[in-house]
Amino acid sequence: MKYRIHDEVCSRCGSENIILDMLSYKCMNCGYRWFESGYQPTAYDMAEVNTDARNDRDKKLFKNHIRRKDVMGIFSPSERFFKNLEFEFLDRTPLTDYRYELGNLLLDGAGFNELKKYKRPDECRESDFNSFIRDYLSSRDELSFVSTVEDWSRYLNVSSNEMADFFDPGSHVDISSYLNPDTELFFAFQIVFSGKVQSFLEELDEGHLDMFIEEVDPDLCFLEYFDGNDAAVSYLNYYFPAEINVIKRFIHAVEDKQQELFERAISEHLSIIDTMMLFLDYAFEGYNGY
Numbered sequence: 001m002k003y004r005i006h007d008e009v010c011s012r013c014g015s016e017n018i019i020l021d022m023l024s025y026k027c028m029n030c031g032y033r034w035f036e037s038g039y040q041p042t043a044y045d046m047a048e049v050n051t052d053a054r055n056d057r058d059k060k061l062f063k064n065h066i067r068r069k070d071v072m073g074i075f076s077p078s079e080r081f082f083k084n085l086e087f088e089f090l091d092r093t094p095l096t097d098y099r100y101e102l103g104n105l106l107l108d109g110a111g112f113n114e115l116k117k118y119k120r121p122d123e124c125r126e127s128d129f130n131s132f133i134r135d136y137l138s139s140r141d142e143l144s145f146v147s148t149v150e151d152w153s154r155y156l157n158v159s160s161n162e163m164a165d166f167f168d169p170g171s172h173v174d175i176s177s178y179l180n181p182d183t184e185l186f187f188a189f190q191i192v193f194s195g196k197v198q199s200f201l202e203e204l205d206e207g208h209l210d211m212f213i214e215e216v217d218p219d220l221c222f223l224e225y226f227d228g229n230d231a232a233v234s235y236l237n238y239y240f241p242a243e244i245n246v247i248k249r250f251i252h253a254v255e256d257k258q259q260e261l262f263e264r265a266i267s268e269h270l271s272i273i274d275t276m277m278l279f280l281d282y283a284f285e286g287y288n289g290y
Contacts (some may be wrong), residue, residue, distance in 0.1 A: 024049050031056045047089050047100075054083070055187075059194040066192060066289055068281075077178045077272055081139035082107065084177070084184060091172050094123035102132050112156040133166045138173040141273035145265045148199050172266060178255045178276060186223040186247075193243045197221065200239055203212055222247065242287060250283035257282065 008018040008025055015029035024033045024045070033049055035041050041049070061070040075077065082103055089100040098121050105115055112133075120129065137143065137152050144151060151187035153163040168174070179185075197218050199254065201209060216224060224232035225244065236244055261282070265275040284290040 028053070043091060044090060047086050051083070051086055055191060058191045062192055062195040063198070064195060066195070066287070068284075068290055071192055071280055071284070071290070072273065072277060074191055075178070075276055077139040077175060077276060078141040078142055078177055080184070080188070081136060087184060094121040095128060097121065098124050098128065099132050102129075106136070112158050129168050134168065135177075137166070138175060139178070139272070141271060143173070143272055143274050145175075145262075145270050145275040148175050172262060172275075173272065175272060175276065179258070179279060181226070181251050181254065183223060186226060189243075189247050189250075190220065190222045193222065193240070196240065196243060246283050246287055249285070250279060251283045253279045 009016055010018060010027035010030060010032055011034070012032040013027060013030040015027050017028040019026050019028060024041075026033050033052065033053060035045075044080070058074060058144070061067075061073070085096075085100050085103040088096045092094075102115055102118060105118060116129070116132070120126075133156075137147070139156065140155065143155065147159050149163050149167040152167055153160045154165065201212070201218055204212060212218070212235065216229065216235055218233050221236060222233050225236045261278045262275070264270075265278060270278075
């Protein structure tokens with residue numbers, strides 16, 4: 001929940017346009033965030049703040065245009081793997097904590113052996129570690145969609161014999177978590193279309209702006225649309241038909257063309273990111289400016 005604050009000033013830019021977003025203050029002018037004096041933020045607090053700050057940075061890419069290379073960055077499985085860990089971390093379970101910490105070790109440059117030695121919580125099992133490694137390797141943009149155990153072993157600099165316990169033999173790696181129409185996917189589209197939404201809001205007069213914001217959250221409007229919010233469905237069908245069509249085409253590709261696109265990725269020896277872009281290029285086909 002966000003509340004407008006009237007007695008705070010941003011120490012970075014001097015703006016008085018401040019909101020209280022969850023536990024932190026946020027300057028709506030420059031994006032700077034801070035906590036109440038004396039408050040010691042938890043790791044969960046920082047994860048929420050970092051997620052929001054990253055979203056603000058990502059939105060700047062789409063302020064004036066929607067370019068394919070920027071869309072690729074937002075939907076990159078390599079990027080979304082770590083974003084998902086941070087999002088899941090807010091569930092506050094031993095497993096999500098464990099996976100989040102392993103992710104932080106990777107970001108700090110840790111190798112496979114360091115990850116393996118990291119103490120698991122009592123509630124977690126060796127299979128949870130194996131699943132983490134499998135998920136990580138299945139998200140690496142540069143690896144082949146049809147990766148082999150040798151590809152994985154070279155990537156982590158371990159023997160093929162050791163990596164065999166982690167490798168799932170099959171025709172291709174599992175990227176389903178990056179394709180399924182779920183909350184995280186709609187958040188990604190929300191960022192891509194954020195510049196369009198902001199331009200729309202700036203064109204509304206004060207009365208219509210207030211009405212829109214009362215009925216639809218501008219930061220969640222595409223998620224609300226597919227959740228069945230009647231106001232979001234009405235507004236977005238009228239004002240954002242092209243953007244809604246893109247998302248619907250993506251869902252259609254996942255639900256009705258997935259096998260066809262996977263077969264193409266296999267026959268053309270595509271990487272994981274290029275396989276992901278088959279779905280996005282289909283979704284954005286004919287979209288102005290892409």
